[in-house]
Amino acid sequence: MILGAAGKMGPSLARLCRRAADAAGPPRRIFAVSRRVLSEPGIDWLACDLLDRAQVARLPDCPNVLYLAGRKFGSSGSPELTWAMNTVVPANVAERFRASRMVVFSTGNVYALRPPSEGGSREDDPPAPVGEYAQSCLGRERVFEYFANHYGLRCLFFRLNYAVDLRYGVLVDIARRVYAGEPVDLTVPAFNVIWQRDANSYALRSFAHCAAPPRILNITGLQTVAVREAAEFFAARFSRPCRFHAAPGPVALLSDASTAAALMGPPIVTTAQLMELVAAWVRSGGPSLNKPTHFEVADGKF
Numbered sequence: 322m323i324l325g326a327a328g329k330m331g332p333s334l335a336r337l338c339r340r341a342a343d344a345a346g347p348p349r350r351i352f353a354v355s356r357r358v359l360s361e362p363g364i365d366w367l368a369c370d371l372l373d374r375a376q377v378a379r380l381p382d383c384p385n386v387l388y389l390a391g392r393k394f395g396s397s398g399s400p401e402l403t404w405a406m407n408t409v410v411p412a413n414v415a416e417r418f419r420a421s422r423m424v425v426f427s428t429g430n431v432y433a434l435r436p437p438s439e440g441g442s443r444e445d446d447p448p449a450p451v452g453e454y455a456q457s458c459l460g461r462e463r464v465f466e467y468f469a470n471h472y473g474l475r476c477l478f479f480r481l482n483y484a485v486d487l488r489y490g491v492l493v494d495i496a497r498r499v500y501a502g503e504p505v506d507l508t509v510p511a512f513n514v515i516w517q518r519d520a521n522s523y524a525l526r527s528f529a530h531c532a533a534p535p536r537i538l539n540i541t542g543l544q545t546v547a548v549r550e551a552a553e554f555f556a557a558r559f560s561r562p563c564r565f566h567a568a569p570g571p572v573a574l575l576s577d578a579s580t581a582a583a584l585m586g587p588p589i590v591t592t593a594q595l596m597e598l599v600a601a602w603v604r605s606g607g608p609s610l611n612k613p614t615h616f617e618v619a620d621g622k623f
């Protein structure tokens with residue numbers, strides 16, 4: 322069951338679950354849950370507002386749960402709704418599915434920002450979330466941790482930063498700006514990215530590592546990308562100049578994903594390949610790209 326399945330990652334994750342289940346053999350149902358019902362072959366889509374305990378109680382039992390629910394990336398305002406989504410929904414869900422295994426999507430935002438020269442945060446670094454959004458994400462983990470420690474819920478905190486595909490993500494944001502001749506902001510000087518398909522694959526394979534107390538895994542690419550270098554790369558591919566505004570900031574949100582790579586292998590698509598694919602897509606006028614991801618925001622508000 323995928324909770325919060327109608328967003329950027331859910332539909333492709335549902336399709337991956339379907340294909341994996343079919344390849345594995347025994348018949349399995351794949352449930353996708355969100356307020357909005359989508360249609361995907363082989364997926365049982367259920368409408369449910371996860372803030373409503375009564376609706377959560379009516380969801381079918383399921384041994385394996387992927388928790389993706391969250392406020393849309395880029396949401397601002399109504400901080401109480403952000404906190405409710407990130408702490409009340411986890412309580413509703415953890416109580417309902419305490420006997421299940423659960424891969425809980427979290428974020429690298431729970432770590433402190435770091436100078437790129439120091440490398441990314443590791444799983445045993447103490448959390449130091451900046452701003453209310455990031456604090457509420459740590460709250461999400463703490464609520465699940467409570468249910469793991471007190472009720473035996475087996476879970477894994479899937480600390481993802483920056484899944485990308487051709488339609489959305491940090492690379493597309495930078496490439497589009499360069500293509501449009503707009504200046505690129507260097508306030509946040511560096512980032513990590515992972516191909517959405519690789520992130521989905523890690524998520525499925527993370528069921529094998531769910532535990533009580535919870536396990537933590539950083540999920541992202543193994544390379545750190547400087548925003549300036551990415552912009553210059555796209556400028557070269559588009560044969561256009563690139564412009565910058567703001568001096569490079571001192572710190573960024575960076576994660577070290579070497580533990581996940583050691584456990585499950587490296588991502589299949591490298592950051593260099595991703596950059597080539599995004600350049601080709603944007604150059605070809607890739608249609609209907611989603612709204613920006615606000616990767617350059619450093620105050621934790623997104």
Ligand SMILES: NC(=O)c1ccc[n+]([C@@H]2O[C@H](COP(=O)([O-])OP(=O)(O)OC[C@H]3O[C@@H](n4cnc5c(N)ncnc54)[C@H](OP(=O)(O)O)[C@@H]3O)[C@@H](O)[C@H]2O)c1
Pocket residue numbers: 324325326327328329330331354355356357358369370371372388389390391392393394406426427428429481482483484485
């Ligand atoms: N994509 C990334 O790079 C990235 C990076 C770090 C962390 N994450 C985390 O990974 C998770 C999945 O990412 P994503 O990009 O697919 O997220 P997303 O696009 O924001 O999707 C969030 C999902 O939650 C659902 N939802 C929101 N409120 C709900 C409610 N009250 N009841 C039921 N469903 C509700 C939304 O659908 P409805 O509105 O139809 O209900 C949607 O399906 C999110 O938790 C996100 O914070 C993602």
